[in-house]
Amino acid sequence: MSWEGIKGHDQIANRFSSAEAAGRIAGSYLFIGQEGIGKATFAKSLTMALACEDLENSLTACRKCNSCIQALAGTHPDIDVVKKPAERTMIPLESLIGSPDQRLRAGLCWRLLLKPQLAQRKFAVLLDADHLSEEAANCLLKTLEEPPPGAVIILVGTTLERQLPTIRSRCQVIRFAPLADDIIKHVIQREQQQKGQDLTDLTLNEIARIAQGSLSKARLFLDEELTSFRTKLFKMLSEKPLRGVDLTRETIGIVEAVGKEPSLRRTRLRLVLDLSIGFFRTKLHVIHGLSCPADDILESTIHAWSASPEEITQCLEYSLDARQSVDRNANLGILVDAWTAKLERA
Template sequence: MKVPAPGRPVRPTRSPRTEAPLEAAGDPTISRIARAALDGTILGQERAIRSLGQALGGGHFPHAWIFHGPAGVGKCTTAVRAAAVLIDPRSGDRQRQQCVPDPSSESARYLRAGTHPDLRIIRAELAGTSADRELRDRKQNNIPVALLREQMIGGVDSSGSRLDAPVYRSSVMGAGKVFIIDEAERLETDGQNVLLKTLEEPPPGTVIILITNSLDRLLPTVRSRCQSLAFFPLAPEVMVGWLNENLGQVTGAARQFVEAYADGSPGAAVTAVELGLQAWHAELLPMVDQLERGECPLSMAERMNELASEVAEAAVKRNENASKEAANRRATGLLFSVIGAEVRRRLRASAAVPSKLEYWSQVPGLVADAEQNLRANVNQKLALADFVVQWSALEGAR
């Protein structure tokens, strides 16, 4: 995308220009992320922001991106910050070169309200408010093609009606449009394929950013059409500073767990505190000790299933359109992340003991296999039971 000079915005001509809504009901998710992007500090991602500033300041900004890296380190916030520069007609050389939007502009006001007409963040839960009843009633297990058509690329809906393509509409404020697809790894394969043409040749003045924690779950054909930008965990000293400022009330053993669990991710730290994951860790730890001794804790798989189900059921109660399957998958992912934090600790502690190091090095592969089984719709209880049995069969530590 060629970045327009101040006062000379790129204006697609596919559809008539309309006025920006001043006081429309805003998208709370966009509002929350935009406030962080405009008013907060993005820690630990200086390299990514510098790369974006160089691309913006150079006048030629790639029209399709993949922001990839661990969850909770600022990928989506950074995407919205870049979007704020791109879609603001007042952005000047300083804003572009530093990838720092003007926080006082009219465009920034729309972003804070969640009403900016030139930014969309596409995510699975938008299906719950769709005008398409079939899409609205569908469980939010992933990002279906129908949601992509409604929110971005157009096409025919479930009733046979033809949908307008928002990606081809003119920029309302005149500076360009940005479409962000969050958790892009949840795009169905058909959806990724349908997206290819738009990724390769988007309308003038349009930028598409895919956000993912799992780059390998995007098709090679999608990856090859996008500029890739890596995000990393925060450095330990930066993470400690963030914890002191934002979670200073968490102390002692709880603080030690949160710091180890987060592993450089502020988002993971918040999740650990909000969901009380330290209690999960305390409950699973004796069972992990049994596994290390070569024993098979028969109750472990059942208890893991119960913990995941409790969190999933609470999530579904909060959102009646949420998919129980997707909620279970997220909850088991949290369980495996708690186990992963303990495995990382033991790997570091085993560095000088080759047999133990070999033993603990095998466990992440078992976790990956179990998560793949769950994505393949293997029964959750069976997948967890198989995980525990496979772990108990490992040799090396005892």
């Protein structure tokens, strides 16, 4: 039985359970791991369990007391969840310290200083920690250095490299591993069956391979259009010379196919770049003697591509730079043009 119904992270749950039993819950944590593996869900469930009024349940929320009911509804006065607005590229400063006319009298840092109303301590979950500006991170730093007594602050990000060193040094880092293929397949099949659909083992195996441990990616690849694009993308990346115009056209096409909502288009482009980054990394691994994942499409295109380690590394760096630029509110059309032009010249 998985802790709080969250699969794949029981060892981390056991660590927190032991820490709570020993009275050693820290004041600040940094949850690190790839997108779509349950870090945010774990953080919210952890704060609910720690705030639960049923003290006999240790680190298991009863889901019946007033505290749990309000936590589930997102209205708990002592559990603060802050995330990046969909229309913004960074977490706004006012989310942490209030708007200019309410500086230090509103925002997450101020609310943490208030006396708990329902629970015995205050909690804060800061999602999208990768998107903290330096100014916002410095404001948060003061709270992390001198947290209110008993407060628990959880930052959720993807990599340590995307956090300021001063933030990293003041948090206990908890690393979340990618989900096992069996977990991905089980969850996807259950969700599809709830919709009246039943996937074949072949389809589930293919989705799990492509997802690489991320449940959110697995859900995206239920779309046959994306699965087909993945095959086309790998074939285009393996061509030499690479045809930049064709790659641009296909990339823009799959990005625009998701609709006109900017946030959805950015999510789609991130996926394209993640696939490309995975392709180049796998090629480097193969060149250095490591085995290729059990993926017929990836394996055939990887072996068909003749490139030096220097060329592959350059393509990987270009793709990583483009991936970061997606989060900086860059014009997507210009970004894709620049990315494919660099790959073509590599």
